[in-house]
Amino acid sequence: MEYDYVVVGAGTAGSVLAARLSEDAGARVVLLEAGGTGPSEFVSDPPAWPRLLGTSRNWGERTTDQASTGTSIPLARGRGLGGSSAINAMVFTRGHRSGYDAWAAKGWSFDDLLPYLKRSERAPGRGTRWRGRRGPLTVAPAAEPNPVLEACVEAAVEAGHRRAADISSGVEEGFGWPDLNIVDGRRQSAADAYLAPASGRGSLRVMTDAPVRRVLIGRGRCVGVVCTVGGEQVTVRATREVVLAAGAIGTPHLLMLSGVGPHRHLREAGVEVVHDLPGVGSNLQDHVMAGLVYAPARPIPTPRNNHGEALGLLRGPDARTGPDLQIIFVDVPSHSPALGGPQRGYTIRVSLMRPHSRGTVRLASASPASPPVIDPRYYSDARDLTTMVAGLEAAREIGRARALDGWRGGEVLPGADVRDTRALRAYLRAGLASYFHPAGTCAIGRDEGAVVDEELRVHGIEGLRVADASVMPSIVSGNTNATVYGIAERAAELIAPA
Numbered sequence: 001m002e003y004d005y006v007v008v009g010a011g012t013a014g015s016v017l018a019a020r021l022s023e024d025a026g027a028r029v030v031l032l033e034a035g036g037t038g039p040s041e042f043v044s045d046p047p048a049w050p051r052l053l054g055t056s057r058n059w060g061e062r063t064t065d066q067a068s069t070g071t072s073i074p075l076a077r078g079r080g081l082g083g084s085s086a087i088n089a090m091v092f093t094r095g096h097r098s099g100y101d102a103w104a105a106k107g108w109s110f111d112d113l114l115p116y117l118k119r120s121e122r123a124p125g126r127g128t129r130w131r132g133r134r135g136p137l138t139v140a141p142a143a144e145p146n147p148v149l150e151a152c153v154e155a156a157v158e159a160g161h162r163r164a165a166d167i168s169s170g171v172e173e174g175f176g177w178p179d180l181n182i183v184d185g186r187r188q189s190a191a192d193a194y195l196a197p198a199s200g201r202g203s204l205r206v207m208t209d210a211p212v213r214r215v216l217i218g219r220g221r222c223v224g225v226v227c228t229v230g231g232e233q234v235t236v237r238a239t240r241e242v243v244l245a246a247g248a249i250g251t252p253h254l255l256m257l258s259g260v261g262p263h264r265h266l267r268e269a270g271v272e273v274v275h276d277l278p279g280v281g282s283n284l285q286d287h288v289m290a291g292l293v294y295a296p297a298r299p300i301p302t303p304r305n306n307h308g309e310a311l312g313l314l315r316g317p318d319a320r321t322g323p324d325l326q327i328i329f330v331d332v333p334s335h336s337p338a339l340g341g342p343q344r345g346y347t348i349r350v351s352l353m354r355p356h357s358r359g360t361v362r363l364a365s366a367s368p369a370s371p372p373v374i375d376p377r378y379y380s381d382a383r384d385l386t387t388m389v390a391g392l393e394a395a396r397e398i399g400r401a402r403a404l405d406g407w408r409g410g411e412v413l414p415g416a417d418v419r420d421t422r423a424l425r426a427y428l429r430a431g432l433a434s435y436f437h438p439a440g441t442c443a444i445g446r447d448e449g450a451v452v453d454e455e456l457r458v459h460g461i462e463g464l465r466v467a468d469a470s471v472m473p474s475i476v477s478g479n480t481n482a483t484v485y486g487i488a489e490r491a492a493e494l495i496a497p498a
Contacts, residue, residue: 011083095478
């Protein structure tokens with residue numbers, strides 16, 4: 001098989017890239033996806049998304065045992081068309097502009113990326129200075145918010161926080177109603193918004209159940225990939241470029257299997273070194289979560305949307321340039337599986353948006369069948385735990401505001417007796433959960449730890465780019481999916497400018 005462009009991974013970024021590159025009727029584009037096309041009854045139903053984590057739509061990986069907790073933490077990563085956009089909680093928010101400006105990569109500030117963020121979306125009712133009007137994704141706040149979550153927003157304002165008009169825009173702090181990827185009561189994934197309209201093009205071929213085993217590199221140039229189709233190994237060649245869009249876990253894993261990465265680790269894993277690139281699989285970042293779970297004083301209305309319909313961005317005591325905490329209000333009990341909790345209630349969840357801790361993705365062996373070794377090293381930087389304690393204290397202030405008097409039956413987790421800093425730190429360790437936002441493992445830059453340049457080309461290898469969450473030098477201060485859409489939109493233009 002031979003194509004102009006080979007795109008690996010049909011998640012958020014891959015769906016965008018395949019759709020945009022195939023707009024050129026003269027191009028030959030193939031999109032390779034490891035997962036299948038099998039439907040899941042829970043994909044389209046917004047409140048049912050947590051059930052997807054236990055299906056084949058999720059790779060089902062876990063971290064290594066974390067030094068800070070002594071336990072392994074479950075992760076979620078989408079598998080199949082749409083990738084993580086088909087299993088996530090459908091929150092569409094960019095995070096604050098300060099997160100992008102911290103990248104310090106030429107051409108990748110918030111203002112630089114804004115046209116591409118706007119290009120992905122159609123946000124009716126939002127101001128056109130910051131928001132898009134013609135993109136494939138239709139995004140909007142919950143049409144009928146759960147009343148308990150409306151009370152939570154009022155409680156945040158009562159506690160002294162700003163009311164945000166458009167918290168998804170990237171230019172505000174405070175609390176409000178983010179946009180959601182829900183259209184007419186159903187999830188809209190990247191596959192729905194981008195791939196489905198492109199499905200009839202002769203310039204695009206989509207192959208599912210086709211896991212890529214390695215990229216082919218000869219004389220410093222990527223010439224294609226090897227994948228498995230129907231139990232047979234197949235070589236797919238690229239006359240122009242191969243673009244990796246397998247995410248912050250899958251992309252570095254594939255590069256290292258192909259001999260691109262830190263030479264010492266590759267040799268230890270039994271992989272022949274093709275190109276020594278130390279930054280591959282390093283710089284792993286993720287948002288951690290923990291929160292307060294309350295028993296309800298009265299029945300909470302049946303959830304209609306994604307459970308987390310309202311959120312806020314705020315600054316911890318050491319934040320200097322922008323918000324480093326998110327608080328999201330959830331209309332069901334939401335906590336780490338390691339903790340017991342009530343069957344009914346609501347949650348005020350705290351997430352660390354600008355973590356200092358850094359981890360790795362590494363090979364377990366030279367076999368593509370071996371899952372990657374994922375070690376985020378949560379709380380390895382003491383500053384992260386300090387900021388999370390401040391976040392819990394801010395969440396408690398919101399939780400006891402008068403606006404929630406009619407809903408609050410009592411704090412179940414961590415419980416009213418958990419008050420001092422030492423006890424709160426212990427709870428944060430015991431209740432640590434991932435927000436499922438891995439990023440940073442193939443970072444943009446020019447330093448020794450960088451993997452791609454400002455045009456997303458892999459350093460030292462021609463014909464190979466990366467376009468997914470792995471290229472973020474530092475994680476943004478918001479749910480990462482909206483940012484990945486913007487990265488992919490820009491990547492498509494860099495690869496095949498109009």
